[in-house]
Amino acid sequence: MKSxxxxxxxxxxxxxxxxxxxxxxxxxxxxxRSSNRYTPPDDPYPSTYRAYPGVPTAITxxxxxxxxxxxxxxxxxxxxxxxxxxxxxxxxxxxxxxxxIDGTGRWVTPGVIDVHSHLGDYPSPGVEAHSxxxxxxxxxxxxxxxxxxxxxxxxxxxxxxVNGGVTTLQVLPGSANLFGGRGVTLRNVPARTVxxxxxxxxxxxxxxxCGENPKRxxxxxxxxxxxxxxxVALMRQTWQRAAEYRDKRTRDPSTARDLALETLVExxxxxxxxxxxxxxxxxxxxxxxxxxxxxxxxxxxxHAVESYKIADLLRENDVCSAMxxxxxxxxxxxxxAVNENIPLVHNAGACAIVHSDDPNGIQRxxxxxxxxxxxxxxxxxxxxxxxxxxxxxxxxxxxxxxDEETGSLRVGKRADVVLWNGDPFSVYSRPQQxxxxxxxxxxxxxxRLRPVSDFELGQPGExxxx
Amino acid sequence: MKALAHFLAGVAALASAPLAAQTVAITGGRVxxxxxxxxxxxxxxxxxxxxxxxxxxxxxxxxGATVIDATGKWVTPGIVAGFSRIxxxxxxxxxxxxxxxxxxxxxSAAIDVVPAINPQAxxxxxxxxxxxxxxxxxxxxxxxxxxxxxxxxxLGSDMQPITRARAFQFIELGEEGAQDAGGSxxxxxxxxxxxxxxxxxxxxxxxxxxxRETRESxxxxxxxxxNPYILPDARRPEDVLLTRFDAAALVPVLxxxxxxxxxxxxxxxxLQTLALKxxxxxxxxxxxxxxxxxRVAEQIAAAQVPVIAxxxxxxxxxxxxxxxxxxxxxxxxxxxxxxxIGMNNEDESRxxxxxxxxxxxxxxxGRVPGHSGLSWNEAFAAISSRPAEAIGLGGEIGSLxxxxxxxxxxxxxxxxxxxxxxxxxxxxGVQQNLENRQTRLRDRYRQPQEGALPNAYxx
Numbered sequence: 001m002k003s004x005x006x007x008x009x010x011x012x013x014x015x016x017x018x019x020x021x022x023x024x025x026x027x028x029x030x031x032x033r034s035s036n037r038y039t040p041p042d043d044p045y046p047s048t049y050r051a052y053p054g055v056p057t058a059i060t061x062x063x064x065x066x067x068x069x070x071x072x073x074x075x076x077x078x079x080x081x082x083x084x085x086x087x088x089x090x091x092x093x094x095x096x097x098x099x100x101i102d103g104t105g106r107w108v109t110p111g112v113i114d115v116h117s118h119l120g121d122y123p124s125p126g127v128e129a130h131s132x133x134x135x136x137x138x139x140x141x142x143x144x145x146x147x148x149x150x151x152x153x154x155x156x157x158x159x160x161x162v163n164g165g166v167t168t169l170q171v172l173p174g175s176a177n178l179f180g181g182r183g184v185t186l187r188n189v190p191a192r193t194v195x196x197x198x199x200x201x202x203x204x205x206x207x208x209x210c211g212e213n214p215k216r217x218x219x220x221x222x223x224x225x226x227x228x229x230x231x232v233a234l235m236r237q238t239w240q241r242a243a244e245y246r247d248k249r250t251r252d253p254s255t256a257r258d259l260a261l262e263t264l265v266e267x268x269x270x271x272x273x274x275x276x277x278x279x280x281x282x283x284x285x286x287x288x289x290x291x292x293x294x295x296x297x298x299x300x301x302x303h304a305v306e307s308y309k310i311a312d313l314l315r316e317n318d319v320c321s322a323m324x325x326x327x328x329x330x331x332x333x334x335x336x337a338v339n340e341n342i343p344l345v346h347n348a349g350a351c352a353i354v355h356s357d358d359p360n361g362i363q364r365x366x367x368x369x370x371x372x373x374x375x376x377x378x379x380x381x382x383x384x385x386x387x388x389x390x391x392x393x394x395x396x397x398x399x400x401x402x403d404e405e406t407g408s409l410r411v412g413k414r415a416d417v418v419l420w421n422g423d424p425f426s427v428y429s430r431p432q433q434x435x436x437x438x439x440x441x442x443x444x445x446x447x448r449l450r451p452v453s454d455f456e457l458g459q460p461g462e463x464x465x466x
Numbered sequence: 467m468k469a470l471a472h473f474l475a476g477v478a479a480l481a482s483a484p485l486a487a488q489t490v491a492i493t494g495g496r497v498x499x500x501x502x503x504x505x506x507x508x509x510x511x512x513x514x515x516x517x518x519x520x521x522x523x524x525x526x527x528x529x530g531a532t533v534i535d536a537t538g539k540w541v542t543p544g545i546v547a548g549f550s551r552i553x554x555x556x557x558x559x560x561x562x563x564x565x566x567x568x569x570x571x572x573x574s575a576a577i578d579v580v581p582a583i584n585p586q587a588x589x590x591x592x593x594x595x596x597x598x599x600x601x602x603x604x605x606x607x608x609x610x611x612x613x614x615x616x617x618x619x620x621l622g623s624d625m626q627p628i629t630r631a632r633a634f635q636f637i638e639l640g641e642e643g644a645q646d647a648g649g650s651x652x653x654x655x656x657x658x659x660x661x662x663x664x665x666x667x668x669x670x671x672x673x674x675x676x677x678r679e680t681r682e683s684x685x686x687x688x689x690x691x692x693n694p695y696i697l698p699d700a701r702r703p704e705d706v707l708l709t710r711f712d713a714a715a716l717v718p719v720l721x722x723x724x725x726x727x728x729x730x731x732x733x734x735x736x737l738q739t740l741a742l743k744x745x746x747x748x749x750x751x752x753x754x755x756x757x758x759x760x761r762v763a764e765q766i767a768a769a770q771v772p773v774i775a776x777x778x779x780x781x782x783x784x785x786x787x788x789x790x791x792x793x794x795x796x797x798x799x800x801x802x803x804x805x806x807i808g809m810n811n812e813d814e815s816r817x818x819x820x821x822x823x824x825x826x827x828x829x830x831x832g833r834v835p836g837h838s839g840l841s842w843n844e845a846f847a848a849i850s851s852r853p854a855e856a857i858g859l860g861g862e863i864g865s866l867x868x869x870x871x872x873x874x875x876x877x878x879x880x881x882x883x884x885x886x887x888x889x890x891x892x893x894x895g896v897q898q899n900l901e902n903r904q905t906r907l908r909d910r911y912r913q914p915q916e917g918a919l920p921n922a923y924x925x
Contacts, residue, residue: 124782125782125783125785126783126784127784127785155781155782156781159780163780308914309911327817328816329557329558329588330557330559330812331559332557335557335588337904338905338907339904340908344912359783360779360781363778363780367823370885371885373885374886374887379908379912426884427829427830427884428830428833428883429830430830430833430834456782459782459788460733460758461789461790461791464791464836465792465835465836466780466790
């Protein structure tokens with residue numbers, strides 16, 4: 001029987017004193033870690049996404065935020081064969097025959113990336129029959145995969161594209177469980193199947209949750225966890241089981257396969273990234289110790305309402321915070337929110353991300369960033385617009401392990417591009433055109449380039465502006 | 467004794483200081499009256515005796531007025547939150563603080579939010595700091611289609627939040643109403659008609675053991691304690707579903723003396739609600755939510771029923787909102803419907819401050835082909851004078867026309883823009899403190915690391 005993960009082999013090598021990169025699977029990306037992360041050889045639900053055809057396109061005369069902090073006035077961006085071919089000033093060469101788009105008075109940015117969405121697993125309409133985000137049958141459910149809940153016909157995907165310029169998103173399980181299951185990173189391209197949306201080569205995520213939700217859900221059933229200390233104890237016990245399972249599988253590959261622990265082993269091996277729902281500063285600090293105790297890495301704390309209280313620790317531990325601009329107070333652990341959370345985290349040198357967790361918020365991530373940026377400036381934190389754009393594209397790409405592929409307008413990266421009809425930090429601006437892998441998938445001037453999901457077909461409002 | 471006297475004097479001073487509404491003249495700013503008219507550059511706003519005395523160009527600064535130079539700033543009426551639950555909860559998920567809904571109450575229509583409003587809720591201070599000065603506050607339904615009576619409040623820092631108590635009755639007649647009524651919209655409509663019948667059939671004591679029916683000419687019931695229909699000798703038929711208290715609370719609705727706010731989203735539900743006016747011509751309806759309003763905008767306009775709509779609802783998040791679009795408000799307005807922006811979603815209890823952002827978005831979509839946006843002036847009116855008018859308080863709040871309450875905000879830029887901040891707020895002519903728990907936490911953690919002492923000493 002074919003080794004189903006490749007991890008056992010990798011671990012065996014590691015135990016024999018080998019280290020660093022195993023090169024199982026195609027080495028599609030240049031980063032040192034990517035060769036291990038991308039396309040696990042046994043991926044049973046592989047991406048079938050194919051880029052749609054585009055035409056060579058040059059946007060000229062625009063204000064360009066490159067997504068990594070750079071700004072070019074009167075800039076040119078060239079998209080060819082689905083990739084960024086060139087980015088520069090007015091003298092950037094434009095290939096013959098390329099479609100030219102006058103970007104004067106407009107802005108060009110990388111496509112927005114939402115690191116925290118439930119589109120597809122809590123789709124619209126939000127009826128009981130569609131409620132597929134929380135496997136609330138045990139606090140430890142790392143064996144479930146969000147992608148197996150995603151309904152590609154969720155009309156919310158198209159709203160995120162058209163109003164929000166969102167080209168990539170991670171769909172996560174909910175936060176009822178300590179271990180909620182695997183998240184999946186998607187291209188925001190309509191498809192018949194979730195495999196048709198999966199970002200090729202993107203590592204999967206593991207959703208974990210601290211705090212109120214798990215202890216409330218299970219405590220109410222007189223089951224562990226009923227307290228925050230119960231949360232931590234059950235997490236630790238589970239990581240311990242995962243480590244033992246890894247060792248056992250390494251020694252004896254015929255050991256019965258455990259799909260739940262398999263996810264956790266992939267985390268321990270660095271192939272699956274931890275996305276941790278965690279609001280309170282003190283709990284984040286505990287989680288960072290837990291990561292050290294068991295040897296895993298937390299990519300990102302999600303919601304992270306209190307990150308501003310421990311921005312220094314987050315920088316030292318190199319953990320990103322995915323935050324709202326000003327959403328607060330809906331529950332106890334969201335009570336200490338401040339409007340300046342995002343700029344305070346950024347200013348401390350830690351990684352800041354604007355996220356939505358919401359089918360409406362995902363349509364306005366640029367506006368959330370704008371509010372936070374302005375609040376930061378009012379308290380004296382001076383961050384340029386171009387640098388703040390990192391919160392929307394480059395930093396989430398890093399958090400998802402896809403920064404070699406997207407998240408900034410670097411030559412050779414995927415041509416995930418938004419042309420905004422004005423300053424994207426203005427409330428009055430909207431995406432004018434959106435390209436994904438160089439394919440024009442939205443154009444505000446062309447009603448035919450407005451995706452309509454199966455659900456909306458034949459219903460009132462079909463194909464309307466939304 | 468002496469200490470106590472000192473203490474009392476101190477309290478009196480504290481209490482009276484912020485209440486002393488000065489005469490204030492704000493000069494040089496771009497003045498937005500809030501009634502849909504064009505902004506006036508270099509205008510002056512005068513607040514006197516807690517009210518707007520004048521606003522516009524060529525206004526004379528009264529002698530003795532405190533003059534505030536607002537050159538380069540925008541001066542507007544305070545934002546009116548068109549539909550909210552602000553002040554009814556501290557932390558939504560902490561039940562003990564949450565007075566939005568009374569699922570196990572024996573009462574429904576009689577419920578009155580006034581005793582539940584907490585002017586010291588953190589959300590009041592947070593939203594005040596963002597320029598919101600008044601809010602329409604509604605209870606939510608528990609186990610009846612009748613949620614009870616809502617109020618209009620101010621967001622001032624004093625302990626008198628109520629602008630208009632019992633301004634309206636709130637009911638559900640869509641999916642939520644169907645659920646509240648036992649499972650169908652048809653049942654919700656029967657419950658409503660029956661309730662209004664029971665209100666009509668309440669018999670008023672006229673002395674000597676005799677009673678008579680409610681008449682439209684009866685004096686309005688301003689206060690439950692004055693309501694004669696709940697007196698013990700006011701007789702009722704046997705065949706009743708409502709408690710006497712609930713039925714009596716509906717008398718002013720039936721008389722057209724209290725507004726009836728109805729939450730509906732689906733086009734057909736909107737039409738069914740408008741049709742109530744044929745059976746009960748005195749009803750003064752206001753529609754709330756109304757995601758599919760644009761589909762029946764002409765009928766709403768013909769009925770001249772005001773609408774308080776959620777600005778940015780554009781998802782078919784339920785089967786009653788299939789046609790939702792951000793153009794809804796623009797299309798209704800174009801058809802002649804009086805429309806205000808309200809929340810009616812999870813933002814309603816703490817985040818009414820996003821009203822400005824929502825209004826700005828409705829301006830923004832005007833630049834997208836096919837969308838029906840709002841002009842800037844209409845958008846601002848939709849979060850100031852329009853909600854005030856919808857709730858029957860257009861003469862009191864929501865604009866800087868002379869005689870309105872002295873609710874004024876100075877902004878450092880376009881109030882609908884995301885980067886704009888609030889510089890000063892007056893409510894009833896009293897300048898407000900804009901500090902709140904969030905700004906205090908921010909200041910404490912400007913540098914998160916502990917200094918010579920723990921952060922807890924830093925305040």
